[in-house]
Amino acid sequence: SSRFLDVPQAPPDAILGISEAFKADTSPDKMNLGVGAYRTEEGKPLVLGAVREAERREYLNMGGIPEFCKLAAALAFGKGSAALQEGRNATIQCLSGTGSLRVGGEFLSSFYPGPKLVLIPTPSWANHKAIFKRCGMQTQEYRYYKPETRGLDYEGMLEDIRAAPDGAVLLLHACAHNPTGVDPTPEQWQGILEVTQSKKLLPFFDSAYQGFASGDLDRDGASLRMFADTGMEMLLAQSFAKNMGLYGERVGALSVVVGDAAAAKKVESQLKITARQMYSNPPRHGASIATRILGDPALMDQWKQELKGMADRIHTMRQGLYDALQEVGAPGDWTHILKQIGMFSFTGLTRPQVENMTNKWHVYMTFDGRISMAGLSSGKCKYLAEAIKDSVE
Numbered sequence: 001s002s003r004f005l006d007v008p009q010a011p012p013d014a015i016l017g018i019s020e021a022f023k024a025d026t027s028p029d030k031m032n033l034g035v036g037a038y039r040t041e042e043g044k045p046l047v048l049g050a051v052r053e054a055e056r057r058e059y060l061n062m063g064g065i066p067e068f069c070k071l072a073a074a075l076a077f078g079k080g081s082a083a084l085q086e087g088r089n090a091t092i093q094c095l096s097g098t099g100s101l102r103v104g105g106e107f108l109s110s111f112y113p114g115p116k117l118v119l120i121p122t123p124s125w126a127n128h129k130a131i132f133k134r135c136g137m138q139t140q141e142y143r144y145y146k147p148e149t150r151g152l153d154y155e156g157m158l159e160d161i162r163a164a165p166d167g168a169v170l171l172l173h174a175c176a177h178n179p180t181g182v183d184p185t186p187e188q189w190q191g192i193l194e195v196t197q198s199k200k201l202l203p204f205f206d207s208a209y210q211g212f213a214s215g216d217l218d219r220d221g222a223s224l225r226m227f228a229d230t231g232m233e234m235l236l237a238q239s240f241a242k243n244m245g246l247y248g249e250r251v252g253a254l255s256v257v258v259g260d261a262a263a264a265k266k267v268e269s270q271l272k273i274t275a276r277q278m279y280s281n282p283p284r285h286g287a288s289i290a291t292r293i294l295g296d297p298a299l300m301d302q303w304k305q306e307l308k309g310m311a312d313r314i315h316t317m318r319q320g321l322y323d324a325l326q327e328v329g330a331p332g333d334w335t336h337i338l339k340q341i342g343m344f345s346f347t348g349l350t351r352p353q354v355e356n357m358t359n360k361w362h363v364y365m366t367f368d369g370r371i372s373m374a375g376l377s378s379g380k381c382k383y384l385a386e387a388i389k390d391s392v393e
């Protein structure tokens with residue numbers, strides 16, 4: 001007997017289950033496009049040269065964790081950011097993107113004087129809603145993706161945001177929206193900013209792919225800088241999992257930008273207590289590597305080149321898959337594969353079509369039709385295109 005017999009069984013994790021099925025598959029043609037982790041042309045994980053070099057030199061000069069926070073914030077907001085120069089940010093190292101979202105959610109749940117309601121795009125990274133709910137926040141969806149165009153539902157998005165309570169928290173993907181790969185244009189970002197201001201919403205940016213989307217760190221930081229440069233208050237969860245290939249090291253930062261430096265100090269003290277009560281303190285190793293890279297001009301240059309290399313390879317895969325779909329004569333319009341941004345492509349395949357991809361063609365992907373472009377290689381574009389053609393026909 002147990003007092004915990006009534007604890008409901010949690011549903012299996014959609015993405016980790018796919019990896020297990022992939023491992024058990026013995027077909028030589030099998031392809032894992034389910035998990036969003038960068039792979040080389042050979043299908044191998046990539047240890048970035050900048051990371052290896054930083055690790056080798058690590059004993060020379062420990063940058064320290066506060067240094068990481070400073071550098072991470074400067075990477076996101078830009079070195080010239082007024083918020084940073086005026087000391088209006090409270091930035092703490094957290095457990096990658098997820099941990100940053102969670103600490104941010106806990107902080108808002110305890111201290112945000114506005115509505116404890118987070119507006120989340122449909123669809124979004126599946127964990128967003130769960131994280132905020134676990135913090136005791138309410139969530140509400142806003143339209144984001146338009147299946148007919150496989151692009152942004154800009155009008156629907158603004159309409160839903162306008163209809164939400166004033167002062168609500170607005171979750172935004174800074175770039176490379178997961179799972180759709182659909183980002184607003186700079187003009188659309190401007191429109192979203194205007195609604196955010198007029199409704200006094202509190203933006204919470206999730207930046208999990210800075211540098212990975214376009215290959216350019218500044219370009220991928222443009223949306224959140226556009227917001228921060230107005231002087232508005234906002235939150236930012238930053239992950240270095242993808243852009244530094246440090247997935248298991250849990251390197252990330254939470255920034256709370258506020259209107260006044262004295263408030264930032266108080267906020268920081270509460271963020272630290274929140275962390276202490278959840279996990280005491282974050283791991284040192286990965287953040288010290290990131291600190292070394294962010295603080296060293298030569299390593300920074302190397303990292304930027306490698307980021308560009310990863311983004312370019314993903315772009316080549318988009319083109320390769322698109323060309324192969326034309327070549328095999330897959331019916332329909334596939335230009336969204338070229339237009340979408342970042343690690344993922346939202347193919348538009350339905351659940352039965354995805355099942356055919358996996359059961360017949362050994363192609364593993366999430367049931368929403370999302371594929372990780374980073375899991376693809378040039379030699380496999382044709383096979384994938386054949387599988388897609390067979391599945392949609």
Ligand code: PLP
Nearest residue numbers: 096097098125178206208239241
């Ligand atoms: N946010 C988004 C949009 C993501 O896609 C991910 C990872 O897939 C994360 C946050 C969390 O990543 P991590 O906790 O590994 O940094």
